[in-house]
Amino acid sequence: MEKSARITIISLILITTMIFSIGIIIKKTVVDPTQVIDNDRLLQESVEQIEPVRGNIFDKNGELLAGNISSLEVLIIPGFFPKDDGKKYEILTLLADTADLDISWLESILKSDLSINDPYEPRVIKQDISNREAIRLGSLLNKYPAFEIRPVIRRQYHVMNSGLAHVIGYLGRLDSIDQNINTLANYKPTSLIGVSGVEATQEQSLRGVTGESVVQSDLTGRSYSVKSSKSSQAGTDVTLTIDYQFQLEGFKSLKKYIKAGINDARDPSMREGRGAYIPEGAFVVMDVRTGEILALASTPDYDPNIFSSADRSDELNAVLSAPQKPLVSRATMSLEPPGSTFKPLVALAALEAGTAHPNTHIVSTGELLVPNMYYPEADPIIFRDWYPHGSLDMARAIVRSSDIYFYVLAGGWPPGTVPTGDDIKGLGSENIATWASRFGFGMNTGLEVTTESSGLVPSEAWKKNVMNEAWTLGDTYQFGIGQGNLLSTPLQLAVYTGALANGGTRLKPTIIKNTDGTHAFEKIPAKTEHFSFIRDAMVATASGPDGTAQRAKPDGYKIGAKTGTAEFGPPYSDGTYDEHGFVIAFGPIPNPEIAIAVYIKHGNGAYHASPVAKDIFEAYLASRSE
Amino acid sequence: MLFFSSFTMVLIGVVSLQTSTGEDFSSLTSSTISHVAFGLIGLVTMITITHMPSDMLKAISPSGYLFGLLLLALVILVGDESFGARRWLKLGPLSFQPMEVAKITTILMIAFIGSRYRPGFIPLCLVLVIAGIPTFMILLQPDLGSTLVLIFSCILMIFLWGMPWKTVIALILLSVGLLPVAASIIPSYQLDRIATFIDPSRDPLGSGYTAKQIDIALNGSGFWGNGFFSESQALAGISVRNSDFVFAQWLETTGAFGGILVCGLVILVMSRGIALATNHNMAFNQLAILGLTSLFTIQSIVHIGVNTRFIPTTGITLPLISAGGSSVISVFILIGLLQSMNRTRHEYP
Numbered sequence: 001m002e003k004s005a006r007i008t009i010i011s012l013i014l015i016t017t018m019i020f021s022i023g024i025i026i027k028k029t030v031v032d033p034t035q036v037i038d039n040d041r042l043l044q045e046s047v048e049q050i051e052p053v054r055g056n057i058f059d060k061n062g063e064l065l066a067g068n069i070s071s072l073e074v075l076i077i078p079g080f081f082p083k084d085d086g087k088k089y090e091i092l093t094l095l096a097d098t099a100d101l102d103i104s105w106l107e108s109i110l111k112s113d114l115s116i117n118d119p120y121e122p123r124v125i126k127q128d129i130s131n132r133e134a135i136r137l138g139s140l141l142n143k144y145p146a147f148e149i150r151p152v153i154r155r156q157y158h159v160m161n162s163g164l165a166h167v168i169g170y171l172g173r174l175d176s177i178d179q180n181i182n183t184l185a186n187y188k189p190t191s192l193i194g195v196s197g198v199e200a201t202q203e204q205s206l207r208g209v210t211g212e213s214v215v216q217s218d219l220t221g222r223s224y225s226v227k228s229s230k231s232s233q234a235g236t237d238v239t240l241t242i243d244y245q246f247q248l249e250g251f252k253s254l255k256k257y258i259k260a261g262i263n264d265a266r267d268p269s270m271r272e273g274r275g276a277y278i279p280e281g282a283f284v285v286m287d288v289r290t291g292e293i294l295a296l297a298s299t300p301d302y303d304p305n306i307f308s309s310a311d312r313s314d315e316l317n318a319v320l321s322a323p324q325k326p327l328v329s330r331a332t333m334s335l336e337p338p339g340s341t342f343k344p345l346v347a348l349a350a351l352e353a354g355t356a357h358p359n360t361h362i363v364s365t366g367e368l369l370v371p372n373m374y375y376p377e378a379d380p381i382i383f384r385d386w387y388p389h390g391s392l393d394m395a396r397a398i399v400r401s402s403d404i405y406f407y408v409l410a411g412g413w414p415p416g417t418v419p420t421g422d423d424i425k426g427l428g429s430e431n432i433a434t435w436a437s438r439f440g441f442g443m444n445t446g447l448e449v450t451t452e453s454s455g456l457v458p459s460e461a462w463k464k465n466v467m468n469e470a471w472t473l474g475d476t477y478q479f480g481i482g483q484g485n486l487l488s489t490p491l492q493l494a495v496y497t498g499a500l501a502n503g504g505t506r507l508k509p510t511i512i513k514n515t516d517g518t519h520a521f522e523k524i525p526a527k528t529e530h531f532s533f534i535r536d537a538m539v540a541t542a543s544g545p546d547g548t549a550q551r552a553k554p555d556g557y558k559i560g561a562k563t564g565t566a567e568f569g570p571p572y573s574d575g576t577y578d579e580h581g582f583v584i585a586f587g588p589i590p591n592p593e594i595a596i597a598v599y600i601k602h603g604n605g606a607y608h609a610s611p612v613a614k615d616i617f618e619a620y621l622a623s624r625s626e
Numbered sequence: 627m628l629f630f631s632s633f634t635m636v637l638i639g640v641v642s643l644q645t646s647t648g649e650d651f652s653s654l655t656s657s658t659i660s661h662v663a664f665g666l667i668g669l670v671t672m673i674t675i676t677h678m679p680s681d682m683l684k685a686i687s688p689s690g691y692l693f694g695l696l697l698l699a700l701v702i703l704v705g706d707e708s709f710g711a712r713r714w715l716k717l718g719p720l721s722f723q724p725m726e727v728a729k730i731t732t733i734l735m736i737a738f739i740g741s742r743y744r745p746g747f748i749p750l751c752l753v754l755v756i757a758g759i760p761t762f763m764i765l766l767q768p769d770l771g772s773t774l775v776l777i778f779s780c781i782l783m784i785f786l787w788g789m790p791w792k793t794v795i796a797l798i799l800l801s802v803g804l805l806p807v808a809a810s811i812i813p814s815y816q817l818d819r820i821a822t823f824i825d826p827s828r829d830p831l832g833s834g835y836t837a838k839q840i841d842i843a844l845n846g847s848g849f850w851g852n853g854f855f856s857e858s859q860a861l862a863g864i865s866v867r868n869s870d871f872v873f874a875q876w877l878e879t880t881g882a883f884g885g886i887l888v889c890g891l892v893i894l895v896m897s898r899g900i901a902l903a904t905n906h907n908m909a910f911n912q913l914a915i916l917g918l919t920s921l922f923t924i925q926s927i928v929h930i931g932v933n934t935r936f937i938p939t940t941g942i943t944l945p946l947i948s949a950g951g952s953s954v955i956s957v958f959i960l961i962g963l964l965q966s967m968n969r970t971r972h973e974y975p
Binding site: 011013029033 | 788882886
């Protein structure tokens, strides 16, 4: 083939392609229909949901506990940053300088995995900036599309150092809680939803109804105008039964005696590898007529605002990883044996079962020997009393908190021994378990919080199934003094105390003020005279010169109370144990209004928990007379 | 003729740059000024090269080729990254794309080989190696557009050189067959571009965003376009609209009319080059003229194709119109070379 022929072929190929190109150009510009008309052609319409304003949470006196503040926040949109590193760094440097932020932190936000996170989703980098600051930042940075200042409404909590944080709860973004939930009506994936506490249980009321607006925006997402909108409906306010000022008084006292309890415990250096003491405790105050919770505190606690502030993630991480576990609501979740606070229940059960009566006398010599049931030749097991009380009737046994009296009440005398007192038949573990359930042990109380443990009432079947061990007489003895496998929360103790105080009405505790004045309850089938007997014994416990709960009594008033000090954990080398202290109390006598349960992790029922109950009573009585 | 066309194209570039910013001509923007400046530098370069004897050009083409390879190697080793590709070499305050130069030196080197040896299997292998090395290095940057332009220009040269039809078709099939291999080298973002070419809604704000905006811009422009300084600039959000998408922008303002005008100028340059090649009988000059003309034309076609969305999005400039010093100057070098070879014919018939 001639060279000239080859050149002709090449030129034909090239010219054909060029003509084809011209054809495409004409098709695209002239023939193809115009996609959108005139100025609107850059705009697309999108429906944006308008978040409703969340309802406030007030205490019973109208004090604001959780509300909303409007503020300005600074956002960046990673997808709008230039890909060029130099230019990107230039903007970042400017941003870091003007907004006073750490540049490496900003970079880490940009670098966070963009394949998971939408790069066009704005990230908050600074919150609560002043108007002045917003104008200054805006004028410097508004030429960059990657940057935005916008007004927001943010949740703010006013429950610092009150022990109430767990009750109020906090909010979280829907998509961070459950990735699959983004079809939930009335929510966007980015909407805030109650995650815990009242915020979660009252979500229905607090949330409100989302509005809608039709927004015109260009393809980069910058909006131009709002075409139409349907306004949102604000959520309903929620009023709690909590008296916040009263709660603060109680919390102050709780912290004081937690500290005292740790001071009075052995030196931390002698703890034989158990680590530092955790300043842990809780109290619950319930109205025994309605079940309304007037105060409910747990410590350690935290500031719930760390969940709603983007720039406080360090504090949030510290809270999440702290060994004290501040997020655990001790008042409703800590599970401990109730110890001697359980004895009034056992006494009542014995009276009801007819296995004992108020005049049943038992002599406490300080120890009760139980022969080994399998090897009678072996040494008997010793069940001790904390003091050799001598001869006791039932009331004195409660006042002095005699362990031996209640061992015998629960399990009878050990077989093959000579009784030192009236020869009575024991109640038996199933009987005790039945009565424990009637008072609400081993089940959720139904308080409107998300964090509640149900505790445990042991039984022969439970021990067989879970521990694969046979139930022994020793277990019944432990059960009788509220130790062993029995586990309860301070909230359950308050409900139990309430039923003792009001003569057998187990109330469903509530933290939400309801307007119709009704309250749910269950009647405990026991004789009124038996309740009055127990009540009187507990009043004596709080008032007698040798009553174990005398430190719980406020000056000038009569109350009923019962302490509990339970040993826990492995024994130390000197044979002693760590102790935690409880007190349950009700008053004022003769017409009790409140029931109190106090729990101190490292402390004694008489010396550390009781004074907290006294302070709470005094604060209550003072607020009542106002 | 070549001078007229190139001058007009630079002028179109200036107008396009200036109007893209929405400014009128009372104050020139910095990108306009730099385009004018590069145009002038290019013009001087062109005139210098025009007056170089083509024998000398032939003699220096092997060293020019090696120099081009060296620059490409430097880019791979110490180049600057931009938009995910490593194409730039920094020299103090200036940065340029060695690929633009390497494309020309490769064409000259192939012409050099083609003028020395008769077509045959072993010389063909030599040509393939010479074309293959820079092509692969450009692909590594990665720059799919320039790779394709260089491959097709080389194939056209091989055809003119005298290789039989079957060999040329085999080479085309081989290049197409190697595309999946190339795809394994180029990063996923360019594959994304190919995917969004097929379905623009796949990624409304990424590369599909560009495609969608181009459709909006083109479909609305009509035969006469929206006119200069029109307010609705669908392409305003595209960062490389002055270089890789200059033609779409030009179409938005001047419509099919402007598009045909530019195509006409390209055809003018092309036909002038082909005429030169036809009237030449020196093997080196003929091959070089055709190679350079193909380079110019195919690059224009690819750019136009990308900008009218019948070729997947790939970053490639439109000769002389797109902003960018390396591109403008290298095209002037190319024109200078064509003129030099033309002059040679007149002086040594």
